[in-house]
Structure formats: C-alpha cells, structure tokens
Amino acid sequence: MDYKGFIEEQIACIKQTVGQEKAINALSGGVDSSTVTVLGHRALGDRLKTVFVDSALMRKGEPQRVVETFARLGIKVELVDARKEFLSALAGLTDPEEKRQAVTDTFYAKVFSRLVKKSGAKFLLHGTILTDIEETVAGIKRQHNILTQLGIDTKGDYGYTVIEPLKTLRKDGVREVGKLLDLPAEIANRIPFPGPALATRIVGEVTPERLDVVREATTIVEEELADSGAFQYLAVLLSDRATGIRSNKREFGQIIVVRCIESVDARTATATPLPWDKMNRICERITQIKGVNRCLYDLTPKPPATVEYV
Ligand code: XMP
Numbered sequence: 001m002d003y004k005g006f007i008e009e010q011i012a013c014i015k016q017t018v019g020q021e022k023a024i025n026a027l028s029g030g031v032d033s034s035t036v037t038v039l040g041h042r043a044l045g046d047r048l049k050t051v052f053v054d055s056a057l058m059r060k061g062e063p064q065r066v067v068e069t070f071a072r073l074g075i076k077v078e079l080v081d082a083r084k085e086f087l088s089a090l091a092g093l094t095d096p097e098e099k100r101q102a103v104t105d106t107f108y109a110k111v112f113s114r115l116v117k118k119s120g121a122k123f124l125l126h127g128t129i130l131t132d133i134e135e136t137v138a139g140i141k142r143q144h145n146i147l148t149q150l151g152i153d154t155k156g157d158y159g160y161t162v163i164e165p166l167k168t169l170r171k172d173g174v175r176e177v178g179k180l181l182d183l184p185a186e187i188a189n190r191i192p193f194p195g196p197a198l199a200t201r202i203v204g205e206v207t208p209e210r211l212d213v214v215r216e217a218t219t220i221v222e223e224e225l226a227d228s229g230a231f232q233y234l235a236v237l238l239s240d241r242a243t244g245i246r247s248n249k250r251e252f253g254q255i256i257v258v259r260c261i262e263s264v265d266a267r268t269a270t271a272t273p274l275p276w277d278k279m280n281r282i283c284e285r286i287t288q289i290k291g292v293n294r295c296l297y298d299l300t301p302k303p304p305a306t307v308e309y310v
Contacts, residue, residue, distance in 0.1 A: 003176045007039065010165040014043035017123065017163055024049045024121035024160075026112060027077055028058075028195065029066035032127030032166060034187045035178040039165055040125045041075050042181070049119050050075060053111055055103070056083035056211065057197035060219050069184065082111045090199065090206040094239070096310040099206065103196040116160045128164040129174055131265055170265040191232045192266060200308040204239030213237055213289060217256045220285045225260055230272045233260040235286070236298075236309045244293030253293030256286050260297075261307060269302040 014023075025040055027033045027050050040048040050070070054063045063079055070077045089102040089110075116124065166174055171192060178188040194200045201214050217235035225233040236257040244253045258279075263269035274297070283295040298305070 001173065001176075003173070003180055006169075007177060007180060010039055011043040014040060014125070014163060014165060018044060018047070020047075021123060022047050022049065022119060022121040023123040023125055023163070024051065024116055024119050025125035026050075026107075027052050027066060027070070028193070028197075029062055029069070029187070029190075030127075030193050031171070031174055031178050031183075031187060031190050032129055034070075034127075034183055035174050035181060036125050036127040036165060037070070037075060038073070038178070038181040038183060048125065049078065049121060051078045051080050051115055053080045053082050053107065055086040055107070055197060056208070057086060057103070057199050057206070059193070059198070059222075060215050069187065073182075073184075080111065080115065082106070085110060087206070087208060092205065094204050099199055099310060100196055103199055113160070122160060124160045124162050126162050126164050127166055127174075129166050130168055130170050131267060133167060135267075172265065191230075194308055196310075200310040201234060201236045203237065203309050210237055213254060213292060214256075216289050217258075217286050217292070220289075221258055221260075221282060224278065224282050224285070225274075228260065228272065228274070228278075230260045231263040231269065232266070232307060233258070233272075234308075235259075242294045246293060251291075251293055254291050255294040255296065256289070256292055257296045257298050257309070258282055258286070259307070261302070263302075263307075266302075266307055269307060271297075271299045271301065 023040060023044055025033070025037055025048060027037050029052070037050050041050070052063055052066050067077045067079055086103065086106050089106040090099060093099050093102055166177070169177065175188050198211055198214050198218070199206050201218070202210050214235060214237040217237070221233050221235045236259065238255040238257060240255055241252050242255055244251045260272040260274060261269040262272050279297055286295040287293055
C-alpha cells in the first residue's frame with residue numbers, strides 16, 4: 001500500500017470536508033488517535049482543537065504524559081477532567097455492555113458534545129479503524145467509537161459530524177502511517193489500548209478502589225513485558241475472590257489475570273509462551289498489591305476468548 005499517497009489523500013479530504021469550519025478531536029495517546037491528531041493538525045492547523053478527556057479510567061500518569069508528548073510535537077492538547085462524570089455513570093453497573101454503553105454515553109453525549117458546543121466545532125475527527133468496524137458490524141462487540149457505522153445520527157443526536165480518516169486501515173497500517181507522520185516510536189509502536197480503557201479490564205463494578213488495583217497491575221505488566229515483543233499485554237481484575245494466606249492470616253483476596261498475546265490485527269490471537277521466570281516475577285509483584293492474593297496467566301486464544309474481558 002502507498003501510505004504516503006494515503007496521507008496526502010486524507011489530508012486533502014479533511015481540508016475539503018471541514019472547509020473553513022473548526023474541528024475537534026479527542027486524543028487518548030494510543031496510536032490510532034495520535035495518528036489522527038497529527039493528520040488533522042497537518043490539514044487544519046489551529047482550526048483543529050485536540051482534547052484529552054481524563055475519564056478516571058486511564059493508565060497511571062497517562063493524561064500528563066500525553067499532553068507533554070504532544071507539546072514536544074508542537075501540538076497543544078487541552079486536558080479535561082471528567083473523572084467524576086464517568087465514575088458516577090459506571091457506579092452500580094456490572095453488565096459488560098451496560099458498562100460500555102455508559103462510557104460511550106458519558107463520552108459522546110455528555111462530555112464531548114459539551115466540549116464541541118463550547119469550541120464551535122462542526123466536525124469530529126475520530127481514529128476508528130477497519131477492525132473496529134468489522135467486529136461491530138458482525139455483532140461481536142459494540143466498540144465505543146463506532147456510532148456512525150451503527151447508524152446513529154451523530155449530527156442530530158450530538159451536534160457534530162464524524163470524520164474517520166483511518167477507517168480503511170488495520171493496526172499495522174496505522175503504525176506505518178504514524179511513523180511517516182513522525183510520531184515518536186514510543187507512540188507508533190505502542191501496544192493497543194481500548195477506548196473504554198480500564199473499564200474493559202474490570203469484571204464487575206468499576207469503582208475508584210478497583211480502578212486503583214487494576215491500574216497498579218497494569219503498570220507492573222507493562223513494565224515487565226515492555227521488551228517481550230508481544231502484540232498486547234494487559235491485566236484484568238476479576239469479580240471473584242479466592243482464599244489465601246498473608247502474614248499467617250486467612251485472606252479472601254482479589255484475583256488478577258495477566259494476558260499477553262501474539263496477533264497481527266487483534267482479530268485472532270494466541271497466548272505468548274512467556275518464560276517461566278518472567279511469569280513468576282510478574283506474579284510476585286502483582287500479589288504485592290494490597291488485597292490481591294492470586295495472579296493467573298490466561299492461555300486462551302481468540303476465538304473463543306476476546307482480548308479484553310468486558
Ligand atoms: P477484543 O477484546 O474485542 O479486542 O478481542 C480486540 C482489540 O481491540 C481492542 N479493543 C478496543 N479498542 N475501543 C477500542 O478502541 C474498544 O471499545 C475496544 N474494545 C477492545 C482490544 O484492546 C484489542 O486490541
């Protein structure tokens with residue numbers, strides 16, 4: 001594929017669609033939204049406003065890291081604190097699709113449409129990729145970023161038109177485009193991270209305390225597996241508990257699952273055969289998190305499993 005040609009085409013297309021209006025986009029720091037951010041700024045300059053919404057569901061230090069990385073690229077990112085809104089929308093929910101729906105609604109219908117109105121933008125640039133569309137259309141999972149493909153009238157319902165410049169690419173293609181757009185390697189090669197963020201890695205209710213546990217486990221897994229070369233690695237907090245023993249006392253503790261997969265585009269995946277020493281080290285660190293007394297490694301391929309647990 002001619003990625004240089006693709007970039008030129010998309011820049012021209014964004015320019016033409018947006019005309020003299022303003023556009024807005026939400027950056028998560030992942031490769032898809034980062035690539036769209038740079039494409040959009042090349043096309044529109046200051047007429048594209050880029051925001052990072054802190055949903056309380058992000059990884060440790062992520063909001064600040066994203067703002068600083070893009071400042072180095074000359075792109076200003078506005079940090080929006082919406083933590084309370086997301087947490088209250090998720091309170092009490094345990095059903096996976098209801099949780100995803102709550103994140104979608106809070107993001108698009110509440111936080112984002114408010115930001116769009118304030119900014120005067122008529123267009124939203126979004127990093128939807130081909131795999132998101134295919135899996136949503138196939139009914140496998142409702143991706144949170146796929147309103148247009150589901151026939152939801154974003155203009156009528158939320159007040160803006162969605163532009164999806166990456167919708168013909170898969171992850172590997174997006175990485176190529178990102179590199180050609182001079183994204184730092186740490187972003188272009190970053191492992192995938194889902195839009196609904198850590199909410200997809202908590203089975204059961206999403207609470208600030210449970211987020212802290214899965215966030216800490218995520219940091220450990222990402223540190224330990226950074227040089228694994230795997231496609232994606234993650235930590236999941238289960239809603240079950242298990243009996244254990246700590247300081248000679250019985251403890252009914254929490255369970256973390258570690259997942260590390262090989263894949264090309266996340267449509268299918270197999271578990272990485274990690275070295276035993278590595279798994280033991282991860283287990284040791286994860287069971288030092290307060291209240292966590294079990295750490296499991298997930299061997300299940302996709303299918304029948306999915307990558308995320310929610
Ligand atoms: P699943 O769990 O569906 O994940 O096998 C496949 C790939 O997609 C990521 N993922 C998402 N990405 N919004 C996203 O942008 C989402 O709602 C979402 N759900 C899953 C997941 O991390 C994996 O790489």
